[in-house]
Amino acid sequence: xxxxxxxxxxxxxDGLRLKAFSSVELTQAHIDAVAAARPLNAFVLETPExxxxxxxxxxxxxAAGTAxxxxxxxxxxxxxxxxxxxxxxxxxxxxxxxxPTYESTVTGNLFRDGAVMLGKLNMDEFAxxxxxxxxxxxxxxxxxxxxxxxxxxTPGGSSGGSAAAVAAxxxxxxxxxxxxxxxxxxxxxxxxxxxxxxYGRCSRWGIVxxxxxxxxxxxxxxTVEDAAILLTSMAGHDPKDSTSLAVETPDxxxxxxxxxKGLRIGVPKEYRVDGMPAEIEALWQQGVEWLKEAGCxxxxxxxxxxxxxxxxYYIVAPAEASSNLARYDGMRYGLRADGGNLTEVYExxxxxxxxxxxxRRILIGTYVLSAGYYDAYYLKAQKVxxxxxxxxxxxxxxxxxxxxxxxxxxxxxxxxxxxxPIAMYLNDVFTVTTNLxxxxxxxxxxGLDSQGLPLGLQIIGRPLDEGTVFSVASAIEKAAxxxxxxxxxx
Amino acid sequence: MAIDxxxxxxxxxxxxxxxxxxxxxxxxxxxSGILQWIEQLGEVDxxxxxxxxxxxxxxxxxxxxxxxxxxDASRVLSNAPRSADGFFIVPxxxx
Numbered sequence: 338x339x340x341x342x343x344x345x346x347x348x349x350x351d352g353l354r355l356k357a358f359s360s361v362e363l364t365q366a367h368i369d370a371v372a373a374a375r376p377l378n379a380f381v382l383e384t385p386e387x388x389x390x391x392x393x394x395x396x397x398x399x400a401a402g403t404a405x406x407x408x409x410x411x412x413x414x415x416x417x418x419x420x421x422x423x424x425x426x427x428x429x430x431x432x433x434x435x436x437p438t439y440e441s442t443v444t445g446n447l448f449r450d451g452a453v454m455l456g457k458l459n460m461d462e463f464a465x466x467x468x469x470x471x472x473x474x475x476x477x478x479x480x481x482x483x484x485x486x487x488x489x490x491t492p493g494g495s496s497g498g499s500a501a502a503v504a505a506x507x508x509x510x511x512x513x514x515x516x517x518x519x520x521x522x523x524x525x526x527x528x529x530x531x532x533x534x535x536y537g538r539c540s541r542w543g544i545v546x547x548x549x550x551x552x553x554x555x556x557x558x559x560t561v562e563d564a565a566i567l568l569t570s571m572a573g574h575d576p577k578d579s580t581s582l583a584v585e586t587p588d589x590x591x592x593x594x595x596x597x598k599g600l601r602i603g604v605p606k607e608y609r610v611d612g613m614p615a616e617i618e619a620l621w622q623q624g625v626e627w628l629k630e631a632g633c634x635x636x637x638x639x640x641x642x643x644x645x646x647x648x649x650y651y652i653v654a655p656a657e658a659s660s661n662l663a664r665y666d667g668m669r670y671g672l673r674a675d676g677g678n679l680t681e682v683y684e685x686x687x688x689x690x691x692x693x694x695x696x697r698r699i700l701i702g703t704y705v706l707s708a709g710y711y712d713a714y715y716l717k718a719q720k721v722x723x724x725x726x727x728x729x730x731x732x733x734x735x736x737x738x739x740x741x742x743x744x745x746x747x748x749x750x751x752x753x754x755x756x757x758p759i760a761m762y763l764n765d766v767f768t769v770t771t772n773l774x775x776x777x778x779x780x781x782x783x784g785l786d787s788q789g790l791p792l793g794l795q796i797i798g799r800p801l802d803e804g805t806v807f808s809v810a811s812a813i814e815k816a817a818x819x820x821x822x823x824x825x826x827x
Numbered sequence: 828m829a830i831d832x833x834x835x836x837x838x839x840x841x842x843x844x845x846x847x848x849x850x851x852x853x854x855x856x857x858x859s860g861i862l863q864w865i866e867q868l869g870e871v872d873x874x875x876x877x878x879x880x881x882x883x884x885x886x887x888x889x890x891x892x893x894x895x896x897x898x899d900a901s902r903v904l905s906n907a908p909r910s911a912d913g914f915f916i917v918p919x920x921x922x
Contacts, residue, residue, distance in 0.1 A: 583888065651864075680843070688846070691844065722879040723876050
């Protein structure tokens, strides 16, 4: 049944519709693939019985002619999404015993449309990390390795489990979230497609909160079309999230393959950073050529505040995190440690329950929000954030979408950067700007480097213009003809 | 701005995270490194710039003022570390 796991989501949905195979067959093939891929550590919880029950129900709906748009398709769910009756931990020790009694809106939307859940996917703790190494379940291993090498590489983060699982063909697609690059950077590191939509497209309700003004859900998928199909299901207005936008969700797959004639593509000069490998620079230039051939006009644009995006992010995100994570007090749910009095119980619970990176960010956030520092840090960062958003506003006067690299490097070795927080933060230099400005951004695989590792290009669009983003991404996908797959070692 | 061990102790107290004595100095160095890197924001002219509080400007929607949830103590308590008779059991709060 290995051919069933090598299908794209679109291919699988077509096969199910034509009754070439059943959802139970398709799901069983993926359950077997998940079990065989345990060395990747992509799943932190496998739910094969639930998956088969959901697949059986899907087969019944297909037979009855009441199939939804994702009917019978087995997906992986990032462990940041609360799933009713299924342990959801955000890959933190503080939530290890947590079993939600409710379903996140995004996963609820996917299941409404017929998707099947294979289990919960590994990630950096509370989505704080760029290498999956902060997970309480240990890091995910990237299915890709350097040609002829044997070293374990990071799949990126925080959605490393989602990206690795899709790259390894053990699920047809996966949910992910992106606060500073957590969908797009792992997608680039694993040769998969990942889109962070406009802030407010997907409801945050039932997703464990990290930095509420930046967090957005989106899919990681095998193709641009698959990502469009998944996002169409995941998105939609939700009264339970006050920042959810009351706008129509178009069928994003109708934008895939659309003509780009006359479209203006901006190339931001500030995205040429020191120390970026020449191969990434060359691939970016190649992307420009592909889009020219597709009929686009290329314009150079300037986003002068780009270099301040990461420092602004590392005020805003920890500040919001320190507030959001105050709820983990050991009283109502999650871990509770012993202590001589109430304060000690709180302090010990949080000391034992949170990992080092999470503690570091809570302390930074608490510091920048503490009396006397609010204006100098938080308010300043929110003003810089406005400057960054204004840069994009200026750019949209002369272009319709932007083309950039997704990340400044290829996948690096596990352990290589974990000692230096700032070196790790620099992974998100090209992705974090869109979180601060709330814009949609996609990463699409565009080639391999000389060591045989995948590289991604990013397309950024205007607010709510995911349609153009998908159209440009599908043109890159077509021109790049990226078909490479990691050689199976697991 | 450089942070010293005493500041880490104070901030850790505010954040309700126990930090052992021997971790105060290393943590102070790590946090100082990050804050020094953040200081570059001082180069940006932000005079007269309105702080950005949300990525997409929206008006808060009103909803009907009706009860939509509740009355389900067993679900609320299902993840409690300790509970009894429909209540959370917590350490003594008032001496």
